[in-house]
Amino acid sequence: MYTPRSFAIDDLQQMQQHMLDTRLAMVVTHGAQGLQASHLPLLLRPDEGPNGTLYGHFARTNPQWKELQEGAEALVIFAGADAYVSPGFYPSKAEHGKVVPTWNYVAVHAYGTAQVITDAEPLLDLVSALTDRHEAGRAQPWKVADAPADYIDGMLKAIVGFALPIQRLEGKRKLSQNRSSADMAGVREGLAASPDAQDRALAHLMP
Numbered sequence: 001m002y003t004p005r006s007f008a009i010d011d012l013q014q015m016q017q018h019m020l021d022t023r024l025a026m027v028v029t030h031g032a033q034g035l036q037a038s039h040l041p042l043l044l045r046p047d048e049g050p051n052g053t054l055y056g057h058f059a060r061t062n063p064q065w066k067e068l069q070e071g072a073e074a075l076v077i078f079a080g081a082d083a084y085v086s087p088g089f090y091p092s093k094a095e096h097g098k099v100v101p102t103w104n105y106v107a108v109h110a111y112g113t114a115q116v117i118t119d120a121e122p123l124l125d126l127v128s129a130l131t132d133r134h135e136a137g138r139a140q141p142w143k144v145a146d147a148p149a150d151y152i153d154g155m156l157k158a159i160v161g162f163a164l165p166i167q168r169l170e171g172k173r174k175l176s177q178n179r180s181s182a183d184m185a186g187v188r189e190g191l192a193a194s195p196d197a198q199d200r201a202l203a204h205l206m207p
Helices: 012-021 064-069 092-096 120-135 149-156 181-192 197-205
Strands: 025-031 034-040 043-045 053-059 073-085 102-113 115-117 159-165 168-174
Touching (some): 012 043, 012 102, 025 064, 034 053, 034 064, 043 120, 053 120, 064 115, 064 159, 073 197, 115 120, 181 197
Antiparallel strands (some): 025 034, 025 073, 043 053
16 A cells, blocks of 8 residues: 555554454455455454454355465455545635645555364354444344354355454555645545535544
């Protein structure tokens, strides 16, 4: 990921929190079948390894898991809030007019080589942990154990899990840090006043 110094995130906890907050990630691999990508909910265990370990699963019929089994490196993309930045947000537009549109966003990229999980017991632990995470906060959380055991056994045979120790992390917060303080304030105020929820979310992240 191209990351100018002023946009880089260097803090591990900040990058891990972004991953925890991202509900759906993109897992990208390159192998014998060429480039492949899957959108997956992932579980991050921050204390496993120097950068944390990601857990998830593919449908067994999705051939991408075979790339992981064969040792292909994976790129996992955690996209965050993003927003179009209009030149009209910049006070400097009225001063000299030398402004153009851009896009602000937050993203974290994680890289690593995964171990494939096919045994029923660790797969059950994985899907149970993922379910508990996303059911948390509901009035009556659903649990994997609520379904018939034989049905769950069949479902587990239809998936392949993986554990991906994160070997490298890249984080980027492009939030108009390369602009003057007046222009940054203009962007923040413009996005905060937008009817679009993503614009307002990004405004909240701006310094």
